[in-house]
Amino acid sequence: GAYSYLAPNKSMRLYNITDDKLSTLLTEATGGYFLMYAITAYGVLFTDMSTIKAIGVAQIPINVSNLRNILNGEAESSGCNMPGQWVNLAITAFAAYACLSGADYATTAVKALTVYIGLATTQFRFAPEAALKTWGIDLKDRSPVAIFEAKSLGQLGIINAVLIGALVSNVDAYK
Numbered sequence: 770g771a772y773s774y775l776a777p778n779k780s781m782r783l784y785n786i787t788d789d790k791l792s793t794l795l796t797e798a799t800g801g802y803f804l805m806y807a808i809t810a811y812g813v814l815f816t817d818m819s820t821i822k823a824i825g826v827a828q829i830p831i832n833v834s835n836l837r838n839i840l841n842g843e844a845e846s847s848g849c850n851m852p853g854q855w856v857n858l859a860i861t862a863f864a865a866y867a868c869l870s871g872a873d874y875a876t877t878a879v880k881a882l883t884v885y886i887g888l889a890t891t892q893f894r895f896a897p898e899a900a901l902k903t904w905g906i907d908l909k910d911r912s913p914v915a916i917f918e919a920k921s922l923g924q925l926g927i928i929n930a931v932l933i934g935a936l937v938s939n940v941d942a943y944k
Contacts, residue, residue, distance in 0.1 A: 788914055791847045791906060794838060795918035801831040802890075802925035809932055820936045821875045824882075825868025832862050850905025860885055876937055883934040890926020893919045 788796065805827040812823025835858045838844040844854045860882065867878035892900040897919035901911050 789912050790843070791901075792912060792914040792918045794843060794847045794849070795915060795922050797834055797838070798831070799918060799922045799925055801834045802922065802929055804830045806925065806929050806932060809929070809936070813936060821868045821871075821879065824879055824933050824936065825865050825875075828861055828865035828868070828882075832858065832865055835861065848906045853904055857889075879933060879937040883930050883937065886926050887930035887934070890923045890930065892923070894923025894927055897923065 808827035808830070809823050812818040812826060813820055816823070818826070835844075835854065839851070839854050839858065845851055864878045864882040866872070867875040872878070889900075892903065897916045898911060900923070901915070901919055902908075906915075
């Protein structure tokens with residue numbers, strides 16, 4: 770997970786898989802979702818951090834990744850719909866801000882984030898071609914590796930949506 774986030778262009782080589790720009794971008798996002806899960810779980814289970822604060826801290830890696838890929842042109846050169854990338858960043862950054870600032874609406878922001886992540890990543894998991902089309906990816910850029918990475922992204926996104934949704938709904942973290 771962390772390796773996929775930090776070195777997405779190298780992580781697939783461990784398995785002798787040749788990646789492309791889009792699959793590298795998706796690998797990085799998948800690693801970001803893995804870190805989101807790990808940070809949330811660690812924050813809730815092993816620190817005195819509140820659930821809302823843990824969820825906010827966990828949004829930092831995915832926001833940094835999204836912003837970096839927008840600003841350095843990776844998202845655009847991979848064929849992504851740029852307004853969609855900015856909207857995605859705005860949603861996740863708003864939720865992180867709400868959680869980290871202790872805003873009164875933080876719980877509502879997390880619930881909205883849960884629905885957003887759940888819907889977007891469920892499409893990636895079960896209909897990856899349609900999800901990539903939704904995000905503006907042209908058919909010619911959808912390699913088998915990118916489709917696999919889209920499914921992986923979807924799986925980790927669903928796991929995150931379930932985790933943060935359960936936690937913000939006051940399900941005991943130890944159950």
